[in-house]
Amino acid sequence: MLSYAGIQNPYALGKYSVEKNAKVMQRYRFIHESLLRIAAGHLPAREDWDIKVALGKHLYEDAEAADRLRARITELRTSSAVLNQEPDAALSLLMDELIHARNDLELMVGIYGVIKPALLDAYRSHTATTQQIVDQPTIRMLRSMILDLEDQLSWGEQMIVSLQQSGIYGDNGDQFKAGIASLLAAAGGIDGQQPKTAVLPHRIRSHEPYRIPLKSVRDPRKMGPVTWARTSVLNPPEDPVQRSLLAKMRVRQEEMTAAELIAAVLFSQKNMPWEFYRDLARHLWDEVRHALFGQAALESEGIDWMSRPQYTSDYDVNAPKIPGAQYAWLAIGIEEGAMKRPGKAGEFEFCRDEAKHPLMTQFQDYDWADEVVHANLGRKWSPDLIGEDISFVREIAKNELDHFWTEVRRAQAQWNEGAS
Ligand SMILES: [Fe+2]
Ligand SMILES: [Fe+2]
Known part of the structure; x- marks a missing residue:
């Protein structure tokens, strides 16, 4: 198509007003920044060398995503004051609980089994259903984040299978994964647009703050002392x-x-x-x-x-x-x-x-x-x-x-x- 610089569906009405778009992206920003902090808190505590490496790469990509979202949000008649606010108490609870993952597998299923797959779905849907001309800057930004998420998830899915096959972890991380998934559902999903009930979940482990270790950990099964x-x-x-x-x-x-x-x-x-x-x-x-x-x-x-x-x-x-x-x-x-x-x-x-x-x-x-x-x-x-x-x-x-x-x-x- 030569017209519209090749932009498809120029006549279709989009799903997002300026206000709604900024509100949803504020949630995306909060999720990336939380995942950055959680990955940093866990890097010294995790055992597997390849997990440390991937946490380092992915937290950098989360920081870059958050940085671009911050810029885009303030282009949408939104004050930069919101950028330091938590958009949803249920989403905050989700992140409070995720950081209490107790082993490599729990952290992996929480991030790569629940939250990042849901983020990828949300970004694919967002780019497809927003008005293609008015919101082209958002679409361009989300496309690069989709590429990062696809790479992150193909790594994360393999890591989860590898940890499950190791036989070290009793329940395959199923219980923790189900808990994280139910907290995400309680927050109305990534974009908060799914039906919510007025019943807020209770804390499970996050009564106490997460503490980073005083000594960094190396995998005792695979590595030297x-x-x-x-x-x-x-x-x-x-x-x-x-x-x-x-x-x-x-x-x-x-x-x-x-x-x-x-x-x-x-x-x-x-x-x-x-x-x-x-x-x-x-x-x-x-x-x-x-x-x-x-x-x-x-x-x-x-x-x-x-x-x-x-x-x-x-x-x-x-x-x-x-x-x-x-x-x-x-x-x-x-x-x-x-x-x-x-x-x-x-x-x-x-x-x-x-x-x-x-x-x-x-x-x-x-x-x-x-x-x-x-x-x-x-x-x-x-x-x-x-x-x-x-x-x-x-x-x-x-x-x-x-x-x-x-x-x-x-x-x-x-x-x-x-x-x-
Ligand atoms: Fe350096
Ligand atoms: Fe260096």
């Missing part, structure tokens, strides 16, 4: 360059612990502007990607990294600290610090010029680029988190680093003793 020491690979090569290259791959793989620390900041820090949570979601996913750089580099060399001890210091050593100290430690202490030579530039040049390893060279090239962004995020947010200027924050970060290295050196000395 957690440690605060760097343990590189089994039987490292004699050649010092090869030895250092493989150790570097392992350090990249261990960056999951940095992602978990950002998850703790994202989850625990209240009352920051929305942009803070959006930026930290990206920062978090970048660190998960860095862990994947290491995983991919090691696996491409045929090296088993999963049965090795798993480094958890970034999270565990910093876990008792307040979010501002945690973020200053990472983004100013570690990441801004890595901008000085040799730092990130030196790692890249080592892989390119000494180890001459094309894949690791490419990984370090982008790792360096990401870290420049992260150091900027540190300078942007740490002063707000702490309520002091950047020079004072750098003093704090230095003290946090001193505390960290004391703990880690002790663990490293113990490991070296045992290994020699």
Whole structure:
């Protein structure tokens, strides 16, 4: 069709007035932001490595979706004041209960068995039934979210089957899934347009707040024990360059612990502007990607990294600290610090010029680029988190680093003793 720029059904009356559209999208926004916070709260607590990875990717996609919804809602004669409000008490209860998932399978069936499939249905229906000319900006936005949701669900459905087949979980997550589904129904579904009764469900587990763990978790069935020491690979090569290259791959793989620390900041820090949570979601996913750089580099060399001890210091050593100290430690202490030579530039040049390893060279090239962004995020947010200027924050970060290295050196000395 050449007319209407190819837009189909130009004469059909749409289902959404401006007011109704903004109201429904306010629910979508709330759901994505809640899923972002729930994924952050669970990342350090979940066992399965692949679940941690996917939570990192999907929470970034949820943050991006929420960000676009925020912009679109305010285009619809709606004050930005609503963007920080909870649209529906029943929807809030649903999210309060979802975060109380007690194991990997419960979290997976709640997100990928109930809420995200319902979101996908809602977005498909919304794009099909809204007026195609008047609401084209919404349609374009929702189409990209539909693509993300389709990828997320194809991963999530496979993960649920895999966890169910493992035989670890008694009831296949059925009871928790049914509870989440009934809470979603009580909220009138994703868009709130399904029939609601005047009977509000009771709390099931959410009488108490969800707590993130003080020590991050690794799958005890598939992975080596957690440690605060760097343990590189089994039987490292004699050649010092090869030895250092493989150790570097392992350090990249261990960056999951940095992602978990950002998850703790994202989850625990209240009352920051929305942009803070959006930026930290990206920062978090970048660190998960860095862990994947290491995983991919090691696996491409045929090296088993999963049965090795798993480094958890970034999270565990910093876990008792307040979010501002945690973020200053990472983004100013570690990441801004890595901008000085040799730092990130030196790692890249080592892989390119000494180890001459094309894949690791490419990984370090982008790792360096990401870290420049992260150091900027540190300078942007740490002063707000702490309520002091950047020079004072750098003093704090230095003290946090001193505390960290004391703990880690002790663990490293113990490991070296045992290994020699
Ligand atoms: Fe990193
Ligand atoms: Fe980083």
